Amino acid sequence: MKKTFHTATLCAASFLILPTGAYAEGQTAADLIEMGIEQLVDMEIEVESAGKNRAKGLDVPYAAFVISAEDIRLSGARNIPEALRMAPGVTADQVGAHEWSVSIRGAGGQFSRFVLVMVNGKSLYNSVFSGVNWNELNYNLADIKQIEVIRGPNAAAWGANAVNGIINIITYSAGEKPNTNVEVWAGEHHRQGVNLRQSGKLNNDWDYAVSGHFGVIAGLENAEFDLQEKDGRDWRVSTQVQRNDDKSNLQIYVEAFGGDIGPIWSNIFTDPVRREYILKSEELIGGSIQVNYQRALDENWRWNVRTALDQTDRQSNFYYWDSRNLQADLELSGTVGIHALSMGVNSRFSYSSINLSSFNQVDYFINFIDENENISSYGAFLSDTISLSDKWQATLSARVDENQISGTSLQPSMRLMWQVSDSQRIWAAASRAASTPSRALTDAKNAPYEIIPANTLGNPLPIVIVISDMRGNRNTVTDALELGYRVTWGNSYIDAALFKNEYKYNISVAPIGEPELYPALPNLPIALIQHAIFDGNEEFESSGYEFNLGSQLSRKWDVQASITKSNIKNYVGWENTLSLRSNYNVTDALTFSAWWMYRSNYETSQAEIEDINTIDLGLLYQHSESTSIALQLKNIGSDKIQAVREAFSSAGMYVGPHGMITLTHEY
Known part of the structure; x- marks a missing residue:
């Protein structure tokens, strides 16, 4: 049942105090939106997520x-x-208690292939559906130094699936934040958890960091029937050691994670024809090891080696899923005269095993042609940033990728920047990016896709659409244009961009042959079976603009406001997203935060999503130098469905208001 959170007084107060973010301590990538004018113009920072050069x-x-x-x-x-919602152009909607739909510039979803997500440069996409299992990223947030979001294609530097943008999650290095941190939180609807972090020095050469996380995630209620997700539990243990000297840096990460979750999935039955909703019980456990090594060759050149190995096992009443990934990267960057060069080779090897036999008592359920499969991919890139004059800079990049499923793809990029004045920049870009198809598309057979109800389209019987195969195992290609403007003054900035993306060879559902009676005569038919395929020939385009304003209005008050308007032609139409955040230091020890978020309604093939209009309010009391207490009221407003799953979808889950209290002690 829908509920309304009555907080009229607090809501009114929130509009007197707009948005935020204190300036970051560290400087990498997109710190331009966190720094004042003097730092922006004078400080040289590493922009790894943007282009792997300085x-x-x-x-x-x-x-x-x-x-x-x-x-x-x-x-x-x-x-x-939840943190990604702060970035303009990014939509992060909750599908269920344990599932999220994240998109950049309009195109995305829970199983999206258009956003590349990384942790410290390690790719997180999986070969089964090429998306990200967000419930595997249950990091202790005290470990995270910053999250860099680059909107628009960046495949020339980072490879396949960096189509609409990249998200690079950067954790603190072992020696960067020596302390002990304990965080405990609790809230409504069984929300509770604890985070621990300890870091320091092992000896004169080595630093270390160890952190842990355990949390209980409250299950959500379905919008149309009396079925609720079970509360989930998740945990994570992360360790890191680091060695620094004058010329090199070695970082070793070892992590383990797990959880027990219970989302609601659906499946199609044919006797009688119906969509049945089932509480999925799933246990997952996984781990990874990653080694990053950087070394300066001289004053101008450095090289970087990155290797990572991860494994995840997921077992549920729907499937058993085992995946392993090995990544190896070698990169070299430096300067020669007016050229800032970056080059490298990358490789990734993925193994996955999907066993669905435990749930195959239904008439039509997804199967894979091969239960086990190995997929390899290789890439090489070259980027050259050329200082044409004091006012003009050009960046020419190209990447070649070879994927076992879809073959070879060339992904070029061209960017031009004009220094209008000391505080203004205009840039333009034309680029191409590719997204690789996944096993769920290329290997699926006898997969139920949708039910068209009886007496629809003139048919007296319901029609069950069943995916039998895929035609055209090739990459979805995106040709993108972008025009941007950036200006800083005082302690304020504006960052704006126009974009247009044209997608080719996207995957859609195409019917094959005529519908067949089910069951066949002499039994009385109860449905029609329409066989279909995934067809990689669809074309569509998206366009829009982003406007982001940040300002430190006074020593006590800073603000951030953003507007994003995007249009996916022939799909969801125009979508508007607005965000207004503010932090105000009431006293030296008390900070009041307010965050208003709005997203216009849109329609998908699964559901029509209503407008989302919510407010988050927070009070942070710094009791002492080491101890703080935070009170949060989140999602103030009526219960809303934020998103639905693209496949195995339920009727939608209500996301409603709740309160949280967090106690943090650091020493």
Whole structure:
């Protein structure tokens, strides 16, 4: 049942105090939106997420944004998708208690192949559906230094699936934040958890960090029938050691994670024809090891080696899913005269095993042609940023990828930046990016896709659409144009961008043959079976603009406002997203935060999503130098469905208001 949260007085107060983010302590990538004018113009920062070379923050020819550790702390976010809502152009909607739909510039979803997500440069996409299992990213948020979001294609630097943008989650290095941190939280609807973090020195050469997380995630209620997700539990243990000297840096990460979750999935039955909703019980456990090594060859050149191995096992009453990934990267960057060069080779090897036999008592359920499969991919890139004059800079990049499923793809990029004045920049970009198809598309057989009810389209019987195969195992290709403007003055900035993306060879559902009676005569038919295929020939386009304003209005008050308008032609139409955030230091010890979010309604093939209009309010009391207490009221407003799953969808889950209290002690 829908509920309304009555907080008229607090809501009115929130509009007197607009948005935010204290300036970040560290400087990498998109810090341009966190720093004042002097730092923007004079400080040289590493812009790894934007292009893997070094550049001054004001001169980055990308639509970039950073979410700092202080932003996360003041927002009250309890997971990474909640934190991503602070970035303009990013939509992070809750599908269920344990599932999220994240998109950039309009195109995305829970199983999206158009956003590349990384942790410290390690790719997180999986070969089964090429998306990200967000419930595997249950990091202790105290570990996160910042989250860099680059909007628009960046495949020339990072490879396949960096179509609409990249998200790079950067954790603190072992020696960067030596302390002990304990965080405990509790809230309505069984929400509770604890985070622990300890870091320091092992000896004169080595630093270490160890952190742990345990949380209880409240299950959500279905919008149309009396079925609620079960409360979930998740845990994570992360360790890191680091060694630094004058010329090199070695980082080793070892992590383990797990959880028990219970979302609601659906399946199609044919006797009688119906969609049945089932509480999925799933246990997951996984781990990873990652080694990053950087070394300076001389004053101008450095090289970087990155290797990572991860494994995840997921077992439920729907399937058993085992996946393993091995990544290896070698990169070299440096300067020669007016050229800032970056080049490298990358490889990724993925193994996955899908066993669905435990749930195959239904008439039509997804099967894979091969239960086990190995997929390999290789890539090489070259980027050259050329200082044409004091006012003009050009970046020419190209990447070649070879994927076992879809073959070879060339992904070029061209960017031009004009220094209008010391505080203004205009950039333009034309680029191409590719998204690889996944096993769920290429290997699926006898997969129920949808039910068309009886007496629809003139048919007296219901029609069950069943996916039999895929035609055209090739990459979805995106050709993108972008025009951006950035200006800083005093302690304020504006960052704006126009974009247009044209997608080719996207995957859609195409019928094959005529519908067949089910069951066949002499039994009386109860349905029609329409066989179909995934067809990689669809074309569509998206366009829109992003406007982001940030300002430190006074020593006590800072603000951030963003507007994003995007249109996916022939799909959801125009979508508007607005965000207004503010932090106000009432006293030296008390900070009041307010965050208003709005997203216009849109329609998908699964459901029509209503307008989302919510407010988050927070009070942070710094009791002492080491102890703080935070109170958060989140999702103030009526219960809303934010998103639905693209496949195995339920009727939608209500996301409603709730309160949280967090106690943090650091020493």
